[in-house]
Amino acid sequence: DAKTTQPTSMDCAEGRAANLPCNHSTISGNEYVYWYRQIHSQGPQYIIHGLKNNETNEMASLIITEDRKSSTLILPHATLRDTAVYYCIVRVEGSQGNLIFGKGTKLSVKP
Amino acid sequence: ETGVTQSPTHLIKTRGQQVTLRCSSQSGHNTVSWYQQALGQGPQFIFQYYREEENGRGNFPPRFSGLQFPNYSSELNVNALELDDSALYLCASSRTGRANYGYTFGSGTRLTVV
Numbered sequence: 697d698a699k700t701t702q703p704t705s706m707d708c709a710e711g712r713a714a715n716l717p718c719n720h721s722t723i724s725g726n727e728y729v730y731w732y733r734q735i736h737s738q739g740p741q742y743i744i745h746g747l748k749n750n751e752t753n754e755m756a757s758l759i760i761t762e763d764r765k766s767s768t769l770i771l772p773h774a775t776l777r778d779t780a781v782y783y784c785i786v787r788v789e790g791s792q793g794n795l796i797f798g799k800g801t802k803l804s805v806k807p
Numbered sequence: 808e809t810g811v812t813q814s815p816t817h818l819i820k821t822r823g824q825q826v827t828l829r830c831s832s833q834s835g836h837n838t839v840s841w842y843q844q845a846l847g848q849g850p851q852f853i854f855q856y857y858r859e860e861e862n863g864r865g866n867f868p869p870r871f872s873g874l875q876f877p878n879y880s881s882e883l884n885v886n887a888l889e890l891d892d893s894a895l896y897l898c899a900s901s902r903t904g905r906a907n908y909g910y911t912f913g914s915g916t917r918l919t920v921v
């Protein structure tokens with residue numbers, strides 16, 4: 697079973713920041729938080745990952761709480777092309793083995 | 808570098824038949840994983856191949872089997888198809904030994920069993 701909990705769906709206005717929350721209260725000390733997204737009819741796409749410090753790349757920012765029990769993925773200026781299902785996953789970095797997906801959050805960006 | 812390619816993109820099979828799905832890994836990747844995604848659900852792990860051997864398996868029956876070839880491409884075989892096997896089948900490649908944010912997924916094969 698997935699070790700994360702996410703809202704089923706969220707809406708965001710185009711051009712505004714999209715903030716997607718994730719709860720992972722049972723995360724272990726050596727587990728990273730990963731985010732993937734899946735645009736309709738495509739395979740999941742890696743977005744970002746982090747351990748305990750906030751991370752930023754060209755796609756998004758990841759904010760992890762100090763106790764590491766929750767995190768937020770931020771898309772700073774959402775576009776219509778960001779409409780997708782976003783998955784939050786916890787796993788040990790560099791480990792072989794599978795990604796355990798939950799149902800994710802369906803983000804709808806509206807004009 | 809080329810990404811992960813899967814074939815065919817769509818397939819319709821009859822219950823009881825057998826099917827083979829194919830996947831070409833991203834250049835430089837040596838590990839392949841297969842996932843099944845039912846409508847409205849997240850992908851579910853089927854199995855993973857590394858060095859041409861299965862080295863991890865999810866909760867799927869033995870009629871789901873696979874192969875990995877020396878060029879790291881892979882096949883997923885499903886025997887005795889059931890209606891519930893209708894799903895999107897995703898292949899993901901990665902390089903063992905490197906941080907696994909490097910999972911690259913293909914666009915999948917949509918299998919419909921009638």
